[in-house]
Amino acid sequence: MNLKNYVVHLSLCVLVSSMMYAQDKRLEKADESFNRFAFVDARKIYLKVAESGYESLDLFKKIGDSYYFNAQLEEAVPWYEKLTNNYAEEIDPEYLFRYSQSLKSVERYDEADQIMEKFNTLTGNDQRAEFFMNTRDYLKFIEMQSGKFRLLKLSVNSKYSDYAPSFNNQGQLIFASSRGGSGMSKTVHEWNEMPFLDLFVSDMIQTNGILQTPKKLKGKINTKFHESSTSFSQDGKTVYFTRNNYTKRKLGSNTQGTILLKIYRATLDEDKWTNIEELPFNSNEYSVAHPALSADGKKLYFASDMPDSRGLSDLYVVDVHEDGTFGSPTNLGDKINTEGRETFPYVSNSGRLYFASDGHIGLGGLDVFVAVPEESGALSIPYNVGKPVNSDEDDFTFVLNEDTKIGYFASNRSGGKGNDDLYSFKQTDELITECNQYVTGIVTDATSKDKLVEAEVILMDDRNNELQRTVTDNKGRYKFDLECDTPYIVRATKESYNPTETILATNNVLEYEHSLALQLTEGGLAGKEVKPGDDLAKLLQLQTIYFDLNKSFIRPDAEIELQKIIATLQQYPDIKIDVRSHTDSRADDSYNMNLSERRAKSTIKYIIERGEIDKSRVTGKGYGETNLVNKCANDVDCSDEEHQLNRRSEFIVIK
Structure with missing residues (x-):
């Protein structure tokens, strides 16, 4: 490098160094303002630094925050956008939440939801993410809740x-x-x-x-x-x-x-x-x-x-x-x-x-929610009060005179006179303040697909206690009201058909309709000759009742089949059965005999207690490994699947 070039190079280095020093001093001053919550002063400097072409994770965060914490969410959007696009692997997940909230302020709800999905993936156990994942159709609920308040004129702002x-x-x-x-x-x-x-x-x-x-x-x-x-x-x-x-x-x-x-x-x-x-x-x-x-x-x-x-x-x-x-x-x-x-x-x-709250799912920024007192004295889950009280901006400080139905709240929504404005309203309808879920469906013939009229449909809790009962209408339809976050069993029966049932679990969505179609296969005992010695499970074409290895508890898949046994015993009160439980050949003979006896007792207890069947109609015994259905005797090499065929219960008609 010659002397002239060296001098130019040195001059440029000094110039760049001076510019960097000046910029660092400006950022230092801005950070001081930011840290004492002087967001407007800090932002003025940050924006000038950004306009000069400087970019950093910290700069984008603080410009976005300076708008976010002053409830100017729409102004925060481009800065959080730069942050998530340029520093996706480095940002704190909290900025995804803030970005999602800001996107709602400009009604970009689909994008906001996508960002919340990323937020949920990164946080795992954040309650805001959990509320979002459990109420994905929140816009539908808010729309249903909306229109229950009418805004009035107010001139004091x-x-x-x-x-x-x-x-x-x-x-x-x-x-x-x-x-x-x-x-x-x-x-x-x-x-x-x-x-x-x-x-x-x-x-x-x-x-x-x-x-x-x-x-x-x-x-x-x-x-x-x-x-x-x-x-x-x-x-x-x-x-x-x-x-x-x-x-x-x-x-x-x-x-x-x-x-x-x-x-x-x-x-x-x-x-x-x-x-x-x-x-x-x-x-x-x-x-x-x-x-x-x-x-x-x-x-x-x-x-x-x-x-x-x-x-x-x-x-x-x-x-x-x-x-x-x-x-x-x-x-x-x-x-x-x-x-x-x-x-x-x-x-x-x-x-x-x-x-x-901005933690519960809403339209953007702070939304107004209501929690109602329950019989236990606790408060219910919060319900968004809907539009026009809530908007895509901050809505807060809600008060209501329940006698006159006149109330007031504040918002920084567009169209106001100042930074925050008071709004008055008249409540015109009651809010939705309970979880409303339903199950509807059509019962059909599994083969012909014909709709079955007057099929009986029973709603039960997860312990098979009957809650509601109905029959299908002239189009094969049925409907039940449900509680949120609750497991159910839905059973359909009709003469000349085998009963069927399905497990249904409701969720936390505040207003939701589950669709559950039920199909019945021809069968049942109608038109059949039933005589002592027949296996009721075979007559009803049930799946085999299996048990886990070395276990005697009733498995969920076995419960479904046992409910069909119960339904038949309820329909035909003269039938008496003998429950015969069996094991595979593994373990010694005496252990297996005791195990099968426990399985028989477990099955009998389930039928009597869950089905409310008179105990005189159900007897039983364990047979251990004395009645194997295949070659898998002692010392015979068999697969787990082959051994499982022997872990079963039979339901032999004795009257």
Whole structure:
């Protein structure tokens, strides 16, 4: 290299080095902003770096997250897309979940579902993935659930953020807004560059949900930091509310210097809120927020990321004692909480728990769900409340007056006035809040394929206890209502045919119809001469009842055949049978005799107990290896399949 080229080369190296140094400094500054949740400031730098042609896994993650955590999911899509396309083998599976959620915000549901399938493959035991795999037709259910609310006009929204409505039980609605007051806004919050939130009150017209001009809540609740999400006692004199960690004019933070959220309680003195106190289960190290008081005032629900939470935030409940003290918070468990966000709970007067979640399967972002109280006192699985409350954006802070059917919620959907907007609604129909599954089918002749009219179809539980019974209509059809996630046996019988049955297991899909066609083969005992000594199994053309090696329990395939024996004994109450059980020749003779005796007893017990057959009609005995059906005697080399032919039971007619 000559001197001239060397000088040029050196100059280029210095230039590139300087550019890299400047870029590193910019990213370092952006990371500092990002780590203190100043997402907007961080994003401005990240985007400039990206525009210069720089690419990295970390850069795409943080640009995507800066939009995702500000609920701008549609803006996050291209960055998560770059992330998954360019760094598929390196990204944390959590980014697949975020990408799927973001795709829903632009209604790319097929792609979102494909990403969730990958998420399920990589995580294996993530509850969000499990919910998705169990409710693959979630869009169908949401469509069925939709249309049960009618949106009403509301004119109180500002160009800022308005959300977290709650009833103060004195004819007014309280909500959080960053619109400021008295012509002045609070300090801008770094997270989203919006002014801090205050609590406002608006008189409410009960008949149509219209709100009067809002005013700031009086008293010492509002500060220069965030206040939001309130819940009031039935007499309206006690309020629980969320605030930044700001107590007695002192701002608190966790060990990383982040200011988190706490729940406070205040009491009403004439028309002002006083006696503000923070709740004892708050912490500087995690957030406790969004209180929801039960109608009787005995339980307080809230959201938190305390140490035993499953995800970004979980829902909890704590007992409120008569003297105003509290019990220990309890996590609502895996039925309600996921690895995602469960937040903004609301408890209606009937005890229904409404909340927002992005962990349960919805339309995108946060959706509103409802869990209803069951007879046991537990809460049901959550049900998506459908459109128009839910959309492909964030929908949250749902409240409902069950007497007037008027309610409110917040959303950042397009078409609003501000960052988040309040919406009012009228409930026009009851929500689907139970799992509805069915089985339908047609019973036909297995040979001719003719539809069989008035064939009897019986629904049984997995212990063969009869649950329902019906006959096929003039088109051979039948139908049963089923419970979710439950095993069943469906049996079909008709005179001159052999009975048949099929095992059916329902799933967790909230609204689902199983199709189960049943075919009957000609046979049965109709028109046949039955005499002592006949093998009922052969007359009915049943499969042989086999047992596993050295075992006496009834196998699932044997249960199906035994049910046909039971059906015949029920149809012909005069028949008596003798159960004769046999073994193969392996093991010694005395062992096999004892084993066959156990098999005979096991078979007899099954017929008597499951079929409710009088025990005087069923006798039996074990014969060991004394009646082999093939050459496989002692010391004869036979395959397992050949030996299995001898492990059987016979059903000999004795009357």
